[in-house]
Amino acid sequence: MNWIKASARHARATPSPWIIAATLVPVALVMMPLIYVTLRAAQAGLGGIGEELFRGRTYTLLANTLILATGVTVAASLIGVAVAWCVERSDLSGRHLWRVAASLPLAVPAFVSSYAWSSIDISFQSMPGAILILSLSSYPLVYLPVAAALRSTDPGFEDVSRSLGNGPWRTFFRALLPQLLPALGSGALLVLTHMFAEFGALALLRVQTFTTAIFQSYELQFDSASAALQSLVLMALCLPAAYAEMRMRGVKRVTRVGRGSARRVTTVPLRRAAPVVLVFFILLGVLGLGVPLGTLAYWLLHGSSGGLGYSEILPALMDTVVYGLSGAVLTSILAIPLVLLAVRHRGRLSAFAERLPYIVHGLPGVVVALALVFLSIRLVPAIYQSSLLLLCAYAILFLPLAQSSLRASVELVSPQIEPIARSLGRRPLQAFISVVLPNIAPGIGAALALMMLEIMRELTATLMLAPTGVSTLATQVWSYTYDAEYAAAAPFAALLVLISIIPVWFFTRRMLHYGETL
Template identity: 50%
Template sequence: MKEAWTQRLLQSVSGFRNKRRPVWLWLPVLLLVVLSCLPIFYIVMRASEVGWEKAIGLIFRARVYELLINTVKLAFTVTLVSVLIGVTTAWFVERTRIPGRKMWNVVVTLPFAVPAFVSSYSWISIYSGFEGFGGAVLVLALSSYPLVHLPVAAALRGMDPALEEISRSLGYSRMQTFFKVTLPHLRPALLGGAILIALHMLAEFGALAFLNYDTFTTAIFDQYNVAFNSASAAMLSLVLLVLCLVILGLELLIRGKAKYASVGKGTPRKRELISLGWMAIPALIGFTVLAVLAVGVPLGTITYWLLTGTSAGFDFPEVFSSLFSTLAFGAGGSIVTILFAFPLVILAIRYRGLFSTLSDRLPYFIHSLPGLVIGLAMVSFAVRYAFPLYQTAPLLLIGYAVLFLPLAQSSIRGAMEQVPKQLEEVAGSLGKNPLTVFFKVTLPLVAPGVGAGLSLVFLEVMKELTATLLLRPTGVDTLAVKIWEHTSNAEFAASAPYAALLILISGLPVYLLTMRSFTQKKEG
């Protein structure tokens, strides 16, 4: 009797496993694919209006070659420096007895709360000599390395301590163990952070505009807003798309087919931390210098401008109006992005196939496009086919979702891959429909990843500038927009209240992300 019931259950599970993709999954994914393709359609449409002969002439010219060198050099250097900083800080926080470990874990993630364009104007207002390649690498690396620190720190916490202990017992030094055992197991997390940084460098605008360093993004902005040359801008965008494809291809090649998951975590046990001894002093000096450069300089500069100049007579109702708009767009944009990301991740993990794979990679491809191109594509679509959406909040929220979907994807995917598929299959075999299984089984298990995704997207939406400039409703300003307007006119004191508020509220999601990591550590 028991064997017959077991066989029947297995047959039911097998039937549940082989069901086709449910409509509630592929319909929103299909809608997302269409929305994500709008920027590509827009670029191709603009490029096709030029004609092949002129298009080739616009692409193969000295200016494009110069922009290509500048963009690749910046993306490679900033990614490399960010990886070195992020891996180093994560290792010290997670593997050593450095004094004040918990405090430093919070401090090294705080640069995430400081928008890159705020940091850039802080450095420029101190000394104009920070303009150019060196200043761009300094500012952007200090703003980006938390994207490596956070996932690498999580990967270090999740590693089985026995792996490193066995290596040490075989006679390998700590350095050899790190490169032969630890670093290979960090590769997925490290690559995930690195690819986000590299793609973000392709799309970065605000900081580079202040630092006077030309890349494809700044050139595209100039062509659209200064020269009014949409054909040239479209050609530059096409080159940027090809560059993005190259980066994604390299990432897949480096990632390879290696697998790092363990069959089981076993019994949790406390990891033995490394005593630094005399090395504690240089380590503390390094962490202090990093905190001063990444957080101290922007905060100090903003404080200085708050206390001097014209900021004392500023219109505070306008400040709080911008604050309210920023919070509202941040909350709305993060929720819409998560709603799009959920079916995309489930489809990619539970219903693998060509459509699922292409849909899963498309947002990373679009993420490399400047917010300006995304905004122009949305404006063009609304004016031609959905005019009631033009300059409305819903269109802006859709633009945010298209821009920042990879952040939500990576957070949810990390949690989703740890959910045993058998739990969902058994629930389905007991007569529960897919939606019920999702809300009763899957969602509670991936809630931490959802929270991390919401925090990351909320943070990025509040700091977003170029798409917001184009898509925001008439008469509505965000803190980032007001900072841009004032700093573009060298009104540093006038922009200080907005910058201070933006950093203050951006600190909340950073704090939540940091506290979540320590909660996981205690539970482990």
């Protein structure tokens, strides 16, 4: 066994050349937005930079961005934790049904929910309306990891707390919440970075943030220097969130010592609070799902613009599925070597390669699209307005999400199995394909589901980079909704929700099952 351990240590210290080469590809892609923003900002000069950064509009955008991101993150975290605790720890009626239903708002893209609410009444086109709507759309991003964590934590800590005379609230805050902080923090930071990059929903709700301002600077004024400077400010906001997200992943959870030593979960009786909690869940379902789906049904049956785009439904559906699946596969392939290098071969290169995608994760799709347009025209003109360029944008935007989905599976695979395979005459790449790849297949499946869900609803990069003649369900919803043709947008929005249910169901199942197996 000593030679196996020595080989494992050697493999950890010296990554294979194919892993290093494969890692450099996503690193080069992710560097493109950083290079573009730096070059375009430098062209403005010190005077232009100072004028842009210190004008009143910049302060207004900064305030709006922080208010929106903070408000949605706090609200989504409170809702997500409350829902997760009720379905995993209480005797809520029908909690097995609510366990799945609570994740379904993920199937409704934020801009579709915004389109539904704004078409009801113009009063929702405001900052309070945006916080409400985006919180209802985002809370599953907190609920799922917290629910998975609740399934893996040992309820014995809570039993001990109660035996010491602590009430339900003190038990929650002292015995349970510390165990949930890593999952809660990861979900909350994911919501935060999503809000930094959100465009479609905010444009429909008439709320100005850095993301909408960047899009307007380019689309309306073709002022890429101003857009780059605004991107620098947004990137500065993303850096603390990216750092906190990486630090959060390093926090060790207090979990069960072993399956045999764990106590059975005893559900907490809600008693008099049961009707109130049930009403809360029903209200959450009505607001998060009922209003968007009901509004879509109304516009499908009524409205003077109905039927305008029926001939475009099938092409948009085909483009959505093809680009969603292709982008998910490409992003997952690029993420695998990054995760392998980070888990198996710790060092400066692996740390840099793993962390770099998180730095640009909060940048809006328009910045990534501008970078790819700028660099492709100057370096590789042949790929301008090609499908490859759009797929590269998807990979840059969603690479961190694929990394997060894959990492748990890679960490569960022993590093000793590869040296054993190589000792039997297999090359490093052959050993990976035959031994490692089958073992990380569950993580790959979760990554593919999450990537496809995110790519199918991506808006700004698709609007700017899609080849001529290519349109997705998301871009069609945007085109008709922006012109207030709500009935024409309804079939595309409804179809986008329907096909999103499949990856949401698969990803939810993987997340909750992962909590059971920890």
